[in-house]
Amino acid sequence: MKNPFEKMPTVLTADELIDKAFRRAERAASAYNPPGGKVAKARQREELRVRTVSNVVRDNLRKILDRTPGVSTLPKFYQELVDTLVDRDQFHKSLARVNWAVKTIRNLEQRHVEKIRFERDPKEIAKLRRAFYGRVADILHEIDDDLRYLNQARNVLKELPVVDLELPTVVIAGHPNVGKSTLLRALTNARPEVASYPFTTKGINVGQFEEHYLKYQVIDTPGLLDRPLSERNEVEKQAILALKHLGDVIVYIFDPSEYCGFPIEEQMHLFEEILREFGEFPFIVAINKVDIADEEKVKAVEEFVRSTGLEPVKISALTGEGLEELKKRVIEIVEPKARELAKKIMEKELSKFRGEL
Numbered sequence: 001m002k003n004p005f006e007k008m009p010t011v012l013t014a015d016e017l018i019d020k021a022f023r024r025a026e027r028a029a030s031a032y033n034p035p036g037g038k039v040a041k042a043r044q045r046e047e048l049r050v051r052t053v054s055n056v057v058r059d060n061l062r063k064i065l066d067r068t069p070g071v072s073t074l075p076k077f078y079q080e081l082v083d084t085l086v087d088r089d090q091f092h093k094s095l096a097r098v099n100w101a102v103k104t105i106r107n108l109e110q111r112h113v114e115k116i117r118f119e120r121d122p123k124e125i126a127k128l129r130r131a132f133y134g135r136v137a138d139i140l141h142e143i144d145d146d147l148r149y150l151n152q153a154r155n156v157l158k159e160l161p162v163v164d165l166e167l168p169t170v171v172i173a174g175h176p177n178v179g180k181s182t183l184l185r186a187l188t189n190a191r192p193e194v195a196s197y198p199f200t201t202k203g204i205n206v207g208q209f210e211e212h213y214l215k216y217q218v219i220d221t222p223g224l225l226d227r228p229l230s231e232r233n234e235v236e237k238q239a240i241l242a243l244k245h246l247g248d249v250i251v252y253i254f255d256p257s258e259y260c261g262f263p264i265e266e267q268m269h270l271f272e273e274i275l276r277e278f279g280e281f282p283f284i285v286a287i288n289k290v291d292i293a294d295e296e297k298v299k300a301v302e303e304f305v306r307s308t309g310l311e312p313v314k315i316s317a318l319t320g321e322g323l324e325e326l327k328k329r330v331i332e333i334v335e336p337k338a339r340e341l342a343k344k345i346m347e348k349e350l351s352k353f354r355g356e357l
């Protein structure tokens with residue numbers, strides 16, 4: 001899936017748009033030499049000005065409406081993230097007001113063109129055109145706050161992460177420096193891509209791997225699932241919880257070597273919190289850095305994990321030890337979804353093929 005707001009255009013301010021439209025109209029009028037007498041010429045020139053201003057403004061505004069997806073039509077994952085970044089109510093209101101401006105300007109254009117066509121005095125004709133310009137400027141100034149809001153919204157919404165929402169997804173969690181990105185790199189062959197994500201400075205890392213012709217996605221979440229949720233504010237929490245619509249299994253990493261800088265007690269505490277928050281998820285616990293960790297500490301973590309009803313896997317993301325076993329456990333959980341997806345894609349291809357026959 002692409003960023004749903006990728007096509008949203010830059011939104012000009014009222015003054016920028018007025019300037020653009022008026023200049024375009026002047027250019028068109030000066031290049032236009034209609035046939036006929038003085039009155040006919042004036043009528044046609046002014047009509048061209050009115051029509052050009054109306055077209056430029058409406059095209060610009062309509063482009064915003066056409067290229068902005070309805071938030072409620074988006075997948076839940078994106079809806080949650082949109083809500084952390086913009087006020088959905090305000091966003092919709094601003095779009096509605098832009099729509100109102102398009103319609104109103106269209107009506108004004110019709111009315112002024114009609115009057116211009118019946119007017120005989122060139123001075124009055126010019127006056128009608130000026131009156132139209134004035135009304136357009138007023139309308140655009142009236143929605144100026146909306147235009148500015150939409151442009152700001154566009155700038156943040158364009159930064160939404162690009163992830164594949166259909167692929168079975170493994171979310172890696174654990175304190176900073178426990179080895180999350182090392183594990184991601186070890187599990188996925190391609191170089192992971194960094195996607196920006198609200199409220200993380202580093203962005204999330206997204207990688208993919210294939211097993212038996214089925215594709216999986218792995219996401220490392222620096223800055224997200226690496227600190228107690230109780231320390232987060234509401235919007236941050238929401239950005240984290242959006243992961244629920246994306247992930248299918250959580251791989252939680254412990255670092256019993258404590259080189260990450262967090263004592264195992266603290267890691268246990270965070271694990272309990274994440275387990276509680278993501279209770280409905282299948283969890284796999286990996287005890288990492290077994291190549292350097294103290295055996296006693298490894299044992300302590302193992303016992304703790306077993307006490308929560310889970311069986312940990314001992315790994316070293318660096319040396320590769322235990323990774324086969326970890327991968328096996330992951331695939332056991334997400335393979336049905338991968339098969340389902342492969343079947344769907346196959347059926348789509350088949351029906352396309354049949355259509356061609």
Ligand SMILES: Nc1nc2c(ncn2[C@@H]2O[C@H](COP(=O)(O)OP(=O)(O)OP(=O)(O)O)[C@@H](O)[C@H]2O)c(=O)[nH]1
Binds near residue numbers: 175182289316318
């Ligand atoms: N000895 C050893 N070192 C490891 C292992 N896994 C990771 N490391 C090292 O631990 C350090 C932190 O690893 P990262 O993969 O960057 O940790 P992270 O959890 O992604 O860190 P953040 O992105 O800050 O959350 C690096 O120096 C890694 O080389 C391991 O299995 N054994």
